[in-house]
Amino acid sequence: MLHELTSNPLFGLMLSIFVFLAARRLAARVKLPILNPLIVSILVVILILKLTGISYEDYYVGGGMLNMLIAPATVSLAIPLYQSFHLLKHHARSILAGIFAGTLVSTLTTASLSVLFHYNQELMASILPKSVTTAIAIEISAKMGGITTVTIIVVIITGIIGAMFGPTVLKWSKVEEPVAKGIALGTSAHAIGTSKAMEMGKVEGAMSGLAIGVTGLVTVFVAPLVLHLFSSLL
Known part of the structure; x- marks a missing residue:
């Protein structure tokens, strides 16, 4: 029964x-x-x-x-982005530079820790795309020979930690610009961070939603390069 x-x-x-x-x-x-x-x-x-x-x-x-619902929920983030599109045009260079820098630091830090803790190449490939949304992270991990189950777990943990402590870190760092807050949360904590950003304000949510897509695109190119560079050190 x-x-x-x-x-x-x-x-x-x-x-x-x-x-x-x-x-x-x-x-x-x-x-x-x-x-x-x-x-x-x-x-x-x-x-x-x-x-x-x-x-x-x-x-x-x-x-x-x-x-x-993951895919349509991610696509729906375009709504607040459209409403704040004027901010995107005004801060385009700063936004793209911030997302690229955040993605590069994230992947390099993850790779360095993988070498430090003697992870094998398969495990490194699994955790490198930890800061992008699940749907994109799974594809990147699979293409690099990673374990998708591990990738999903790491992505969820990364998003939760970012949503939990991101606002506090931004406050301690005295980051007050809404655009900067949104980009930081979206770049580091993908969709879960974006849900927190949307609670903080429309601008934060829109910029965080933008960061999800751009971070995913940058990671597609950066992660394989970083994996190739660090694999010889494993």
Whole structure:
């Protein structure tokens, strides 16, 4: 009886939605960065599956349906970008320079840490595209011979950490320009960071959405080059 219930596509879907909405309400009441709705939802769902003995396969029958929304959700970020297009034209050079610099620093730092901790080439390829959105990161990782499962995990962790601590780092760094805040969050923490940027303001959200696409494009070219340069050091 339980298996028939949990294997129904609606089970995983409704569980994911209900837990996330509850986590959002908790985050709204308790203003702590660590209580990010996404990370709380992940931990709660894992706990429920462990305590009830429900298999991940049964849960994913419905939970996986949410994956279909990744692409349209990413495309929808173009709406706030269109509304702030005048800012893009005015700050074009600064925006592109900031995104390129952020992407280059991210990939070089990741590669350096991979060498430091003696990762093999496959693992390095898996984590290099950690700062781009999942759909793009999977393709980059696969082309470089990485493990896509590891890539997904690293991308999620990167986004959560960026959304949790990014605003605090920007505050400590005394970054007050909305355009700069949005570019920083989008370049370093992709879609999850963008969701936080949109909470901060329309300009921040629009610039962060722009950064997702440009960062993905730059990473397509930069990541393989960095992998090639550092692979001899592994």
